[in-house]
Structures are given as C-alpha cells and as structure tokens.
Amino acid sequence: MSGESEEKRREEKRMVGKVKLGSQGLVVSAQGLGCMGMTGTYGLPKPEPDMINLIHHALHSGVTFLDTSDVYASNANEILIGKALKQGGGLGDKVQIATKFGIRHVDGKTEACGDPAYVRSSCEASLKRLDIDCIDLYYIHRIDIRVPIEVTMGELKKLVEEGKVKYVGLSEACASTIRRAHAVHPITAVQNEWSLWSRDLEHEIVPTCRELGIGIVPYSPIGRGFLASGPSLVHNLIDTDYRKRMPRFQNVDHNKTVFERVKEMATRKGCTAAQLALAWVHHQGTDVVPIPGTTKLENFNQNIGALSIKLTAEEMGELESFASSEAVKGERHAAMHMTWINSETPPLSSWKANL
Known part of the structure; x- marks a missing residue:
C-alpha cells in the first residue's frame, strides 16, 4: 500500500468514524469502548445508572463497538450491556457487540476451556444475558492448550451457520494458532494487548494478521491507565483492583519515567498523555481498532479526541524510544500462563485418536 493511499485511509478513519475490521465484512466504529471496568476488576463496580448513561453517551458519540466478556464480573458485565441496549431507545440497532468465552472458574481455579459443548453453552448464555439474537x-x-484449536473453531463455525454468531475472533493467540484457526473458519479480528509499553505482538502476530486479512483490536491501549496518570494511579489503587497484582504496576518507581516522557511530549503537542498514547496505537494502521476502557465521561471524551491527533514518523519514533523494552520493568500480565505464551494447542490428530 502506498504512503498516499494509506494516509487517505487514515483521514477517512478520522472523519467518517467507521472502518472495516478485517476482511470478512464487519464494520465498526474507528474506536471501541472496553466495558470491563464498569462492573469491577479495576476496583469496585460502578453505579449501574452511571454506566448505562456512559454507554448511551458513547453510542450517541458514534462509538458503537462495545467490548465485553462472560467472565467479567461473573456475567454481570454482559447483563449491564444488555440493560443498556434495552433502555437505549433503538440504539441497539447501531451497535456492534463483541463478547468472549473461554475462561471459567472451576473449584477455585481459573482455566481456559475450548470444549465444543462449553463453546455452545457459553454462546447461548451470552445471547440470553445480552438479550440479543446474534x-x-x-x-x-483464551486458548485451551488441551483442545486442538480446530475442534473449538469447528463448533464456532456451526454457531455462525446457525445465525447465532456473525464473526469469529481470537484473543491472546500466537501466530500458529491464528493460522490453524483461520483455516477452519475465517477469523475477523484478533484482540491482544497493544500499547507503547506492550509491543510483543508486533514481531509475529501483527504480520500474520495482515497476511490473512484479520483486523487487530488492541486492548489496554493506554497501559491500563498508567500512560494516562502515571504513579498517581498506582498509589491510589484499592486492594481489590486487579492491577495491584500486575508486575508492571509493582515496579512503578522504575516505570514512571515512561509516563513522564510521554506527558512531556503531550504538553508539547497540546494534548493529554492518554490521548498521545492512544493516538500512537491508532497510527499503527487502518486495520487497528483500539478499545480503551473507562468509567468516566470525561475520560471517554478525551479518548475520542485522540482520533484527531496526527503524529509524524519522527514523533512515532520518539514515543517508541520512551517505552523500549529496556525502559519497562515487569511482565505485562499477572497470569502469563493464561495468555499467548502457552496458546499452542495439540494437533487435531491427537484429538481424533482419543475419540
């Protein structure tokens, strides 16, 4: 793709507000809304009326791509989304709902599950909680490393054929898993953590997605809030906030330099640190649709402002130098065994042999 046509597509992304996510036909808002924090995880659940108001405000603002999961607050997040859509006065017709399955709690332990029966029951339950037909x-x-990805995808393909799912995605999958899944049924999007200080997907996952025509949905594009507020965020976290257990947030004295440099550049650009960090993600390509999460109207409006920020190649390079691998201390996740590191699954032949 030429530089001229890429810039034209970037401008259309900013102006129109809608983009094609992947190559299978899904059209979403150029920026989504991560809803996880509304019902907890990052501290206490927020008042339901306030969160419904925030969702309605997002939809009226053109942000129609809502992200949730059945595991967020033990199903409560999906229920919240369902209520918001029901009270939206027709807004539901304009929404693109993304939800997830595959993480469950069994006997006090958290595990990934890709068993076909679980896939189907999870989908049926999510449809009911969200109060939607598809x-x-x-x-x-998360990828179940005990079940061949082809088996899990086979059931998802059936759900698509039955009209219960329109498009299929993967989250925190490695490149080989993406390829194997895509061979069974086209993958529309891959959702992975991607921000200035979380860039491990750039080596293999991003090139694989682009080769296969798969859209990329970065979660935590503002570093779970750290790139917006820095050390003050960490110092004010309550004990139940999930981020307190994350290695990166336990190394705040070292990592604060990253925030300070981003903030200084943001001041020069006339924007906030959060907007600058989010703009960097948007500039990764027109196939990238970040889903920053928030529970505050003010932060939501600031995030929208990131779409209008333009960065030169020199400015992109300067930002990236702030958050090099040497500059950031600590793993990006508190439970790396649940993420892409162990996402390879057994070959399909091994599953058939056990039938």
Missing part, C-alpha cells in the same frame, strides 16, 4: 463478534478469550 453476537456480532465472538472471541475465544
């Missing part, structure tokens, strides 16, 4: 984008939240 899920726009259904992700495998």
